[in-house]
Amino acid sequence: MEAMYKQIKQSIKSKILEGLMQPHEKISSESELMSQFDVSRHTVRVAIGELVNEGWLYREQGAGTFCADRTKNDSYSSRLPQKNIAIVTTYISAYIFPSIIRGAEAYLSEQGYHVSIFNTNNKHEQEKKIINLLLEGNYDGVIIEPSHSASATPNLRYYLNLEKAQIPYVMINAIYDELEPIYFMMDDELGGYLQTKHLLDLGHQNIACMYKTDDAQGQKRLKGYIKAYRESNVPLHPKNIITYSTENNIAKPKQELKRLLTAKMDRPTALVCYNDQLVLQLMDEVRELGIRIPDELSLVGYDDSMFAEVSEIKLTSITHPKSKLGLDAAKAIIQMIRPNEANHQSMESLSKLYEPELVVRQSTAAFRGVADI
Amino acid sequence: MEAMYKQIKQSIKSKILEGLMQPHEKISSESELMSQFDVSRHTVRVAIGELVNEGWLYREQGAGTFCADRTKNDSYSSRLPQKNIAIVTTYISAYIFPSIIRGAEAYLSEQGYHVSIFNTNNKHEQEKKIINLLLEGNYDGVIIEPSHSASATPNLRYYLNLEKAQIPYVMINAIYDELEPIYFMMDDELGGYLQTKHLLDLGHQNIACMYKTDDAQGQKRLKGYIKAYRESNVPLHPKNIITYSTENNIAKPKQELKRLLTAKMDRPTALVCYNDQLVLQLMDEVRELGIRIPDELSLVGYDDSMFAEVSEIKLTSITHPKSKLGLDAAKAIIQMIRPNEANHQSMESLSKLYEPELVVRQSTAAFRGVADI
């Protein structure tokens, strides 16, 4: 114990052991320690460095060096972290999820985490199995998209078990209200509102909508659609509201669209859709009926995905943060895992509600007065 | 990884992982490393210091620094035998990969495995880092798509280390020949052949092609293109062969297409493309030039992806097994991990070369004799 740095080490360690230092309390800065012990900065750094390695302290650049919280994950279990993060989505392959996953994966890999993916197929039952796996497994954090988020989750207890096991999680795209989680999602109500408002502003009055309503996103977008109508004082025909669910996926919308467009009167002049993918799938039907887009029918998509720019008539759509959302969620989960670097008061303010924006392209046009005007 | 000491750290760690350093073997002395990396002693010491903390090395004053024996390093690699499979692809989000991943994930989850995903961005360097992670981690098997597969891999030793560590792996979409791995991929040469043959059969003679040639898939498709031409005895203009790489991705093809189509003479009447995505991206250019598809220009895509059915003019394309390929690869890797149920004589015959098929849609039409016929 003759080495100076060892004496300094012992001195700091003693203060912690004597309870004079509380977890997350800042210790003297390096320059203060230099004068206290009358040594060079390097020596101080060696002492602190070893204490950091042994788990007594943690450093934050620009802020200071702090006393670690040793109350739990006693010494060894946390000394050799596996560093695993799980991402649970409803569908892995379709559509925008790959972008979200990529955004998260890029950051998490960089931080040295392993990213595991799971797929619920939008089913509560599958979600339950997966959370069980997570509990048994060795995960440090979870990014999860709630399944079937329109209905209350039967898996509440499993989520609470996650919390009990101190596995932090964030929700993306939607939330289960009961859990009040950290979330990263769009303001879908505003999105639906913007879709509809755009068409109303273009003079359309008879606007149909098609929303998938077994997840919360669709329900909120529908709410926004109704809100836009109410504000505009244009009468809203209930027959114009079409909802569908994951199971009847594409069949029902196609069928309903055909019914609407071949009706003898009150044919809609515009259509807002749950997402770009749906628009593309419906476009073929529209073409078959010989209806021109956008002259005879305006279409608005959602997500501003690659689909929006791929068809001959580029889609007017609503922006979605996609990989940015994945990145933000990843950053948040890391912060929740390592609160040392974070300011813990802001835990709740990590959540983000992304404000959607309208992107006008070629699939919408002003209403051209016909018939009964 | 820009800090010098981190580079040095990585360099030393790599040597250990590559098997160039045996346990208890002495590494270069501090002064040797100083001149090797042209840094100060301090920097070398920081690098070594961290590796000692992480358990890779140990120091003996007066004697030197030595490679630690990690073989039976309790608590570290051997903790939680947890049933993990890694899927390594070049890109996670784009295009058909999500389908492949989904196919594999569905089966592996069912078998109780955790699926981790990694992204090389088609770069050898990143691939190396990931294999390092896999070696350090606790993976039972690996499904990997080789990065930049057109060129020989500089990561041969890392792959051999996977074998040494008895971590089975299968390759998808392409292979590094040197390794003679179990593989799941398409017969890309036949695919390129079918694309071209279809157009030749339709009477086209002046067929351009655009292939991404920094991965083996593109090179093989190009080979098929040439083979079809040779068989048909139709002369092949070298100017019709356009190749590009990941870096210049979309810019070069667009530019070259414009050059080809605006040429005064010998304008191609058909174009075969590396994949459907490329076709869609080029379609806009074609429209801008006022050229009608398929009357004035036939287009053939590849992969039979969702893109093929999304545009107004549905694409003639080549089938790709997608999620089937993922599923087969997953089944194979499980069989390699648990040879108990399997008949081990068939280990080598697990590989599959998928036979592509042509799907004719609307983007190709018979050549309408003009000019010189």
Next chain:
DNA sequence: TCCGATTTGTTCGTATGTATG
């Protein structure tokens, strides 16, 4: 056993970069 060369251990000084508040 001692010597001297080598190698790691400890400590000083200085400078610049970068994140935080």
Next chain:
DNA sequence: GCATACATACGAACAAATCGG
């Protein structure tokens, strides 16, 4: 924008342990 605090890096010196001759 500024001061503070940690991060990275260069140079130098002497101490302590090891090892071959």
